[in-house]
Amino acid sequence: MKVLVADKFEDSGLAGLRSLGVEIAYEPDLKDTTLAARLAEEPFDVLIVRSTKVSAEMIENSRLGLIVRAGAGYNTIDVGAASARGVLVANCPGKNSQAVAELAFGLLLACDRKIADNVAQLREGKWNKAGFSKARGLYGRTLGLIGMGNISQEMIQRARGFGMNVVAYSRWMSPEIAAALGIGRAANLIELAQQSDFVSVHVSLTKETRGMLDKKFFDAMRNGAVFINTSRGEVVDQAAMLEALDTKELFAGLDVFEGEPEGGKGSYEGPLANNPRIYATHHIGASTEQAQEAVADETVRIVREYLLTGMVPNVVNVKRGEAASHVLIVRHADRVGVLAHVLEILKGEGVSVQEMENVILGGAQAAIAQISVDKEPSPAATAAIKLNANVFDVNVMAIQR
Ligand SMILES: NC(=O)C1=CN([C@@H]2O[C@H](COP(=O)(O)OP(=O)(O)OC[C@H]3O[C@@H](n4cnc5c(N)ncnc54)[C@H](O)[C@@H]3O)[C@@H](O)[C@H]2O)C=CC1
Numbered sequence: 001m002k003v004l005v006a007d008k009f010e011d012s013g014l015a016g017l018r019s020l021g022v023e024i025a026y027e028p029d030l031k032d033t034t035l036a037a038r039l040a041e042e043p044f045d046v047l048i049v050r051s052t053k054v055s056a057e058m059i060e061n062s063r064l065g066l067i068v069r070a071g072a073g074y075n076t077i078d079v080g081a082a083s084a085r086g087v088l089v090a091n092c093p094g095k096n097s098q099a100v101a102e103l104a105f106g107l108l109l110a111c112d113r114k115i116a117d118n119v120a121q122l123r124e125g126k127w128n129k130a131g132f133s134k135a136r137g138l139y140g141r142t143l144g145l146i147g148m149g150n151i152s153q154e155m156i157q158r159a160r161g162f163g164m165n166v167v168a169y170s171r172w173m174s175p176e177i178a179a180a181l182g183i184g185r186a187a188n189l190i191e192l193a194q195q196s197d198f199v200s201v202h203v204s205l206t207k208e209t210r211g212m213l214d215k216k217f218f219d220a221m222r223n224g225a226v227f228i229n230t231s232r233g234e235v236v237d238q239a240a241m242l243e244a245l246d247t248k249e250l251f252a253g254l255d256v257f258e259g260e261p262e263g264g265k266g267s268y269e270g271p272l273a274n275n276p277r278i279y280a281t282h283h284i285g286a287s288t289e290q291a292q293e294a295v296a297d298e299t300v301r302i303v304r305e306y307l308l309t310g311m312v313p314n315v316v317n318v319k320r321g322e323a324a325s326h327v328l329i330v331r332h333a334d335r336v337g338v339l340a341h342v343l344e345i346l347k348g349e350g351v352s353v354q355e356m357e358n359v360i361l362g363g364a365q366a367a368i369a370q371i372s373v374d375k376e377p378s379p380a381a382t383a384a385i386k387l388n389a390n391v392f393d394v395n396v397m398a399i400q401r
C-alpha cells in the first residue's frame with residue numbers, strides 16, 4: 001500500500017505508519033498543481049492531509065481509495081467528488097478539540113485584557129496602565145457557544161473554571177441535554193447574540209453554515225461584546241463583522257480567515273490583519289504537541305484498519321442505508337456461489353444492493369446474509385432465490401424509519 005502524506009505530520013505518526021509496513025512518501029510542501037501532478041503520476045492508495053486542499057480534479061486523476069483528514073474539519077476536501085469516485089474520506093474527530101478550546105480561551109482573555117497591545121506598547125518603551133485598565137472581566141459573564149460538538153463541550157468545562165454562565169445555540173441540543181450539561185439554550189442565533197457577553201463559534205463549514213453569522217446576527221450582539229472564531233472564516237459574513245467592530249465596539253479574536261494561505265508559510269494581507277479591534281492568530285488552534293500526537297495516532301489507526309480489514313473508522317462520506325427501502329435476510333449453507341446466485345437474481349430484477357453483510361455462524365456450516373436494497377424484490381424473485389439448494393430461507397422486510 002502506498003501512502004502520500006501531503007502536509008506537516010508528527011514524527012510519531014510517520015513512525016507509526018512505517019511500522020505498518022506501508023510505503024510512505026512524506027512530501028509536506030505539496031499543494032495545488034504539485035499535489036495534483038504527484039497524485040496523477042504515482043498510484044497512491046491513501047492520501048493524508050491537514051488543511052491542504054484536495055480538489056475533484058486531484059481525486060479523479062488518482063488511484064486513491066482513502067483520504068484521511070488529519071484533523072477535524074474536512075471542508076477543504078471535495079467530499080462529493082470523492083464519493084462519486086468511490087473514495088472514502090475519514091477525519092479524526094475530537095482529537096484536537098482541547099487544543100482549540102485552549103486557544104479560544106486565550107483569544108477571549110486576550111481580547112478582554114488587550115494583552116497583545118499591552119505587549120506591543122511595552123516593547124516600544126511605553127507604560128500605559130491607565131489606557132489598559134478598562135477590562136470587563138470574565139467572572140459572572142455569559143459565554144455564548146454556537147454549535148455543540150467536541151470543541152464547544154470542551155469550552156463549557158473551561159468556562160466553568162472561570163465562573164462564567166454558558167448559553168448555546170445548537171440544532172440538536174434538547175432542553176434536557178442543555179440541563180444535563182448545566183447550560184442555557186438559545187432558540188436561535190439572534191437570541192444567543194442578545195444574551196452573550198462573549199460569543200465563540202464552533203460549527204463545521206457546510207453550505208448551511210457558510211455566511212451564517214450575518215448582519216442580523218452582529219446587529220443583535222451586545223455593545224462591547226467579544227466575538228471569537230476558531231472554526232472557519234467562511235462561517236462569518238466578513239463585511240458585517242467588520243462593520244460591527246466599529247458600530248458595536250466589538251473586539252474579535254480570530255484564528256481562521258476566508259482565503260487564508262494553505263500550509264505553514266505565506267503572505268496574508270486581508271482586511272482583518274491590521275484592524276486594531278482584531279486579535280488574530282495563524283490558524284494554530286490544533287497546533288499543540290498533544291493535539292498533533294493524538295491526531296497522528298488516530299490517523300495511524302485509520303490507515304491500520306484500512307490496511308488490515310478494509311474497514312475505515314470515522315468515515316464521513318458513507319450514507320448508511322439512506323436509499324434502502326427493504327432488507328433481505330438470506331439464511332444459507334456456507335457454500336461458494338450462494339451469494340452470487342442471490343445477486344444475479346436481484347440484478348435481473350433491477351434491484352440495487354445498498355449494503356450487504358454476510359456472517360458465518362459457529363461451526364462454519366451456515367451463514368446469514370443481510371442485504372439492503374432500494375426496492376422490494378417481487379415474490380417471483382424471492383421464490384427463485386429459494387430454489388438454490390443451499391438457501392434455507394429468505395425473508396424480505398420493509399425498513400421502518
Ligand atoms: N482552528 C483550528 O485549528 C481548528 C478548527 N476546527 C474547526 O472547528 C469546527 C468544529 O470542530 P469540532 O467541534 O471538533 O467539530 P464537531 O463535528 O464535533 O462539531 C461541529 C458542530 O457543528 C454543528 N453544526 C453543523 N452545522 C450546523 C448548523 N447549520 N447549525 C448549528 N450547528 C451546526 C454540528 O451539529 C456539530 O455539533 C471544525 O469543523 C473545524 O472547522 C477544528 C479543529 C481545529
Ligand SMILES: O=C(O)C(=O)COP(=O)(O)O
Binds near residue numbers: 071073074284285
Ligand atoms: O482540524 C481542523 O479542522 C483544523 O482546522 C486544524 O487545521 P490544521 O490541521 O492545523 O491545518
